[in-house]
Amino acid sequence: MSTPLSLFDLAEAFRKPGCPVCRLMRRDVEKYIHSLLFEGYKFPESHERFQASRGLCNAHAWQMAESFKGALLNIGTYYAGALRQLLRDLDAPDLGGAARSGLARLLGGGAGEGGSALADRLEPRGPCVACTIHRTSEQLYTRTIGEQIADPRLAEPYRASEGVCLPHFRMALRQASPAGQRELVAIQRGIWEALLADLDLFREMHDHHHTGEFMGEEGDSWLRVLRGMAGEEGMFGVADGGKK
Ligand SMILES: [Zn+2]
Ligand SMILES: [Zn+2]
DSSP: OOOOHHHHHHHHHTTSSSOHHHHHHHHHHHHHHHHHHTTGGGOHHHHHHHHHTTSSOHHHHHHHHHHOGGGHHHHHHHHHHHHHHHHHHHTOOOTTOOSSOHHHHHHHOTTSOOHHHHHHHTSOSSOOHHHHHHHHHHHHHHHHHHHHTTSHHHHHHHHTSOOOOHHHHHHHHHTSOHHHHHHHHHHHHHHHHHHHHHHHHHHHHHHHHSSSTTOOGGGGHHHHHHHHHHOSTTOSSOTTTTOO
């Protein structure tokens, strides 16, 4: 079996702080938004998909705003198309073919279309395109961890790292063989035990000094445990395309 490229990406990401899956997902989404804004911009299909999903979801819209301040014209053009489509849908006639616009019927009250039917029509018709990448990327890296953990090129940097966040650890476990599961648990348990020891030391030092000044490794253990259990900021509860 050939080695997937994702194994090398993971090995490199394990050498940096935080969960490598979270980190690579963010990188992949960033790359995707870049290609959407620059290469994809020339193709009508990109604009159609963007319009169908009513732009990007909350998390990815703000990631784009934050990371691509040099592409404001392209962002504005994509959103102008999405807004134009939204206005068309607002005015779309009923199946009954009534001549009045949806908004006019709504404002007119009476036997007009209910607000919830109009609200339904304003729902996205496709997933946020960045969420699609977010999910695909998450699947790829958690599967690689689950399936390739016997490979020392992955296991060694994993063992020396901050580990995988809890949600991604669960996903990796579910894709591992029984032997792979044992290996994963052994590595991650060691990381969590060391983290707990740091956290206990952190609390002790805090009690004694009421300051972080004398702290070593344990100084940021409160942050490591937070991202280790919850995952990196904005990584979960986002890939739902804005729906429940
Ligand atoms: Zn993660
Ligand atoms: Zn999204």
